[in-house]
Amino acid sequence: MMKRILVIGSKGMLGRDLVEALRFFLRDIEVFGWDVDEIDITEENKSVAKIESLQPGIVINVAAYTDVDGCELHEEKAFAINAEGMRHVALGAGGCGAKVVYLSTDYIFDGKKEKPYLEDDPPHPLSVYGRSKLKGEEYVQELAKDALVVRTQWLYGKYGNNFVASILRQAREKEVLSVVDDQIGSPTYTVDLSKVVSLLIQREARGIFHVANSNFCTWYDYAQRILTLSGVRGVRALPISSKELSRPAPRPSYSVLDTQKLKRETGMTLRPWFEALKDYLSASP
Ligand SMILES: NC(=O)c1ccc[n+]([C@@H]2O[C@H](COP(=O)([O-])OP(=O)(O)OC[C@H]3O[C@@H](n4cnc5c(N)ncnc54)[C@H](OP(=O)(O)O)[C@@H]3O)[C@@H](O)[C@H]2O)c1
Numbered sequence: 001m002m003k004r005i006l007v008i009g010s011k012g013m014l015g016r017d018l019v020e021a022l023r024f025f026l027r028d029i030e031v032f033g034w035d036v037d038e039i040d041i042t043e044e045n046k047s048v049a050k051i052e053s054l055q056p057g058i059v060i061n062v063a064a065y066t067d068v069d070g071c072e073l074h075e076e077k078a079f080a081i082n083a084e085g086m087r088h089v090a091l092g093a094g095g096c097g098a099k100v101v102y103l104s105t106d107y108i109f110d111g112k113k114e115k116p117y118l119e120d121d122p123p124h125p126l127s128v129y130g131r132s133k134l135k136g137e138e139y140v141q142e143l144a145k146d147a148l149v150v151r152t153q154w155l156y157g158k159y160g161n162n163f164v165a166s167i168l169r170q171a172r173e174k175e176v177l178s179v180v181d182d183q184i185g186s187p188t189y190t191v192d193l194s195k196v197v198s199l200l201i202q203r204e205a206r207g208i209f210h211v212a213n214s215n216f217c218t219w220y221d222y223a224q225r226i227l228t229l230s231g232v233r234g235v236r237a238l239p240i241s242s243k244e245l246s247r248p249a250p251r252p253s254y255s256v257l258d259t260q261k262l263k264r265e266t267g268m269t270l271r272p273w274f275e276a277l278k279d280y281l282s283a284s285p
Contacts, residue, residue, distance in 0.1 A: 006056040009063030011035035013160025021194035041085035051092025059093040060101040071129035072249040083135035090143040100144035106153035111252025127249040157190030181220035181239035189276035210257035213273035
């Protein structure tokens with residue numbers, strides 16, 4: 001029988017690009033995509049039985065409650081999906097001997113290091129979202145041998161509501177856009193990330209890998225680049241502090257991920273974030 005890969009969270013922003021990339025790069029593998037309509041990962045018994053019924057060789061979990069401020073206000077829901085949901089997926093995968101791949105986040109770090117984070121730097125999440133994703137990582141490590149954990153950050157892609165879309169939408173409505181200038185990270189294009197995840201799977205990689213587009217910026221720099229590359233005129237970005245924005249969830253002030261391990265072990269490195277952004281914007285209608 002042809003080997004099967006199951007992607008859970010396949011209708012999300014990353015999930016859609018990932019299913020496409022897996023089908024393109026791993027042609028001898030059958031790719032199945034399920035989202036919450038097919039499997040609700042908060043339900044333990046049903047999730048385990050459903051995964052076992054497919055008998056996949058690899059299960060990739062990109063399903064999550066990704067609204068960072070929503071998680072802060074709904075802690076139980078955040079842990080039910082991001083942590084317990086991952087546990088149920090790992091149990092289902094374990095039941096059929098499948099490898100587990102989990103997508104995690106830079107928000108497991110507190111930002112105090114002020115230098116790019118290595119895979120084995122101690123995590124210290126500031127938010128409920130970060131804590132729930134870290135618990136998901138811990139379940140993977142406890143329950144799934146040979147698992148692959150990919151930590152990434154600041155995602156945007158054509159299938160999701162993201163920062164790029166939000167800046168362009170606001171630029172149609174206002175002349176001045178207030179954007180946070182005291183958080184640093186690397187905007188990462190879901191197409192580039194999906195390619196690397198597919199190739200890591202092809203190489204049977206395991207352990208933790210940091211994967212993000214190279215170079216870094218603040219959200220304010222990022223917004224300015226979006227406006228310039230999109231040819232928007234008469235609209236300007238105004239730098240503000242995180243304190244001024246006052247959102248429910250605290251974010252790390254510096255969460256750049258060091259991707260040297262990826263380069264060292266696979267030879268892969270992602271292009272600079274502004275090149276990927278240019279590509280994304282020129283492909284967007
Ligand atoms: N976005 C980022 O900047 C970012 C950064 C770092 C890491 N990540 C990680 O990357 C992964 C993908 O993120 P994304 O931005 O593509 O997320 P997304 O667009 O929010 O997609 C997540 C998908 O999971 C589904 N889902 C939610 N609850 C579920 C449940 N109980 N059972 C099954 N499916 C459920 C969602 O369905 P509904 O939409 O119907 O709820 C959605 O289709 C996540 O693990 C996230 O933590 C994201």
